[in-house]
Amino acid sequence: MARIVVVTSGKGGVGKTTTSAAIATGLAQRGHRTAVIDFDVGLRNLDLIMGCERRVVYDFVNVINGDANLKQALIRDKRVENLYILPASQTRDKEALTEDGVERVLGEMAEEFDYIICDSPAGIERGALMAAYHADEAVVVTNPEVSSVRDSDRILGILASKTRKVEQGGDPMPGRLLLTRYSPERVERGEMLSIEDVGDILAIDLLGVIPESQAVLNASNAGQPVILDAESDAGQAYDDAVGRFLGEDRPLRFVDVPKRGFFGRLFGG
Amino acid sequence: MSASPSSVQAMELKGRMLLVSVLRVHDAEPHNLGNMLAARRDEAPDLMRDMPIVLDLQPVADAGDAALRAVVQQVRAAGFRLIGLQDGEAAQALEAADAAGLPPRLAMGGRGGSGEVALSEGRARREDPSAAAPEERDSAASGAPVAVHSATRVVDQPVRSGQQVYARGGDLLVTAPVSAGAELLADGHITVLGPLRGRALAGVRGLVTARIFCRRLEAELLSIGGHYRIAEDITEAERGDNRLVTLAGESLNITES
Numbered sequence: 001m002a003r004i005v006v007v008t009s010g011k012g013g014v015g016k017t018t019t020s021a022a023i024a025t026g027l028a029q030r031g032h033r034t035a036v037i038d039f040d041v042g043l044r045n046l047d048l049i050m051g052c053e054r055r056v057v058y059d060f061v062n063v064i065n066g067d068a069n070l071k072q073a074l075i076r077d078k079r080v081e082n083l084y085i086l087p088a089s090q091t092r093d094k095e096a097l098t099e100d101g102v103e104r105v106l107g108e109m110a111e112e113f114d115y116i117i118c119d120s121p122a123g124i125e126r127g128a129l130m131a132a133y134h135a136d137e138a139v140v141v142t143n144p145e146v147s148s149v150r151d152s153d154r155i156l157g158i159l160a161s162k163t164r165k166v167e168q169g170g171d172p173m174p175g176r177l178l179l180t181r182y183s184p185e186r187v188e189r190g191e192m193l194s195i196e197d198v199g200d201i202l203a204i205d206l207l208g209v210i211p212e213s214q215a216v217l218n219a220s221n222a223g224q225p226v227i228l229d230a231e232s233d234a235g236q237a238y239d240d241a242v243g244r245f246l247g248e249d250r251p252l253r254f255v256d257v258p259k260r261g262f263f264g265r266l267f268g269g
Numbered sequence: 270m271s272a273s274p275s276s277v278q279a280m281e282l283k284g285r286m287l288l289v290s291v292l293r294v295h296d297a298e299p300h301n302l303g304n305m306l307a308a309r310r311d312e313a314p315d316l317m318r319d320m321p322i323v324l325d326l327q328p329v330a331d332a333g334d335a336a337l338r339a340v341v342q343q344v345r346a347a348g349f350r351l352i353g354l355q356d357g358e359a360a361q362a363l364e365a366a367d368a369a370g371l372p373p374r375l376a377m378g379g380r381g382g383s384g385e386v387a388l389s390e391g392r393a394r395r396e397d398p399s400a401a402a403p404e405e406r407d408s409a410a411s412g413a414p415v416a417v418h419s420a421t422r423v424v425d426q427p428v429r430s431g432q433q434v435y436a437r438g439g440d441l442l443v444t445a446p447v448s449a450g451a452e453l454l455a456d457g458h459i460t461v462l463g464p465l466r467g468r469a470l471a472g473v474r475g476l477v478t479a480r481i482f483c484r485r486l487e488a489e490l491l492s493i494g495g496h497y498r499i500a501e502d503i504t505e506a507e508r509g510d511n512r513l514v515t516l517a518g519e520s521l522n523i524t525e526s
């Protein structure tokens with residue numbers, strides 16, 4: 001049975017798709033059979049980041065509607081084994097993501113894969129709720145600024161009540177924080193919230209910190225997940241995050257002048 | 270059809286605050302309305318069940334006087350504690366036709382969050398004696414203390430932006446952080462063993478001896494027994510760790526404890 005992970009944020013443009021691509025690729029690199037699904041119906045761009053946009057025939061909505069089966073729609077990554085992409089439809093609207101349909105497709109995929117990464121659209125509407133509803137855990141992508149933190153807080157509140165697990169009387173899904181576009185210099189100048197500030201407000205475990213990096217833009221222009229750029233700071237930071245995701249103990253890098261209290265709490269150090 | 274967003278708003282009356290629920294009617298057809306009211310009752314958080322209701326007829330303003338009057342009747346018959354009609358064309362037209370038996374027009378201010386309410390000038394308080402049971406009017410409108418006590422409601426999860434927790438008939442204990450944009454309400458005391466960055470309203474049904482304690486005070490709004498202070502009125506010196514909020518006369522005191 002696959003573990004279903006939703007990558008979410010509330011706010012748009014914070015790095016959810018970048019993160020979904022990187023984490024899915026990182027998991028596959030380690031040998032886990034992994035699929036990444038684009039839930040952003042109407043604004044698809046996961047396929048661009050993954051560099052498979054020219055191989056899209058069928059999409060998620062086609063599978064939901066029964067126009068195609070999973071085998072036909074899943075795109076196999078050319079660089080990394082065990083990695084598959086299920087693109088979003090560009091032409092439909094989010095209403096096409098029916099509850100039953102999403103459940104059925106995820107159920108079918110859960111038999112085949114170890115991990116299913118759901119790239120959530122922004123907002124707190126249907127698409128985002130559908131992406132989160134079946135998840136076992138959440139990666140909450142947040143930028144170090146007040147409005148992004150506030151939106152993440154809102155999403156965490158929604159995740160605490162609107163998931164299948166909770167509705168069936170289970171515990172709320174665990175959510176971990178991925179702080180992206182982090183610039184230590186700007187934090188020092190007081191222009192951005194620090195890791196400690198964000199951790200203090202959201203009060204969830206930290207999965208990682210991804211620096212603001214030109215490598216992300218370069219990677220997306222090249223249609224390649226940034227984690228494959230193993231020389232780059234962002235690529236390495238994502239690799240650390242995947243390691244931590246799998247339970248490895250990895251110190252934070254690329255964060256400069258870290259403040260102690262917060263790390264002490266998070267990593268028991 | 271069904272959608273009938275009802276929101277909780279704080280209305281201001283002579284420097285005091287009263288929580289009301291605004292019930293927006295989107296369908297005046299009796300059968301549909303009946304279903305909607307029943308659904309509303311069932312799904313309503315505890316909070317709304319006893320809360321005074323302001324009825325917003327604006328979406329069905331075209332239905333005609335008779336139909337609107339029937340809506341008012343039906344809402345009352347369903348047991349909602351109706352204290353006013355949201356001011357607007359619908360309410361004004363109704364009143365122009367015949368004010369007898371109608372609740373007063375109230376102009377709810379801001380949308381969604383905390384609106385301010387001014388009793389409409391146009392019309393003094395007249396009330397059809399059959400309209401609402403006297404004790405309802407007492408506790409709803411004058412905010413008479415209701416000192417029923419029940420078990421403390423304990424919340425161990427963070428209360429996040431957009432979430433609202435109400436401890437009905439008792440105290441509220443939150444052992445986790447309360448975010449900006451979150452709202453705590455209790456008929457009794459409120460204790461937050463974490464930072465309080467949202468709103469906390471203790472003694473919402475009039476208990477003026479209710480208290481609020483928090484591990485760290487960074488609140489957006491504090492209220493006890495309807496008397497409140499907004500963030501702007503809370504000084505830097507009053508913010509900080511281990512703060513106790515009490516009501517002395519008309520004003521909220523914040524002290525370190």
Ligand SMILES: Nc1ncnc2c1ncn2[C@@H]1O[C@H](COP(=O)(O)OP(=O)(O)O)[C@@H](O)[C@H]1O
Binds near residue numbers: 210
């Ligand atoms: N760590 C980073 N450094 C620099 N730019 C980034 C970083 N992460 C994301 N971006 C850029 O931010 C924009 C939004 O990223 P994207 O992953 O599409 O966000 P979302 O899916 O949340 O809308 C893109 O232009 C992307 O290249």
Ligand SMILES: [Mg+2]
Binds near residue numbers: 119
């Ligand atoms: Mg995206």
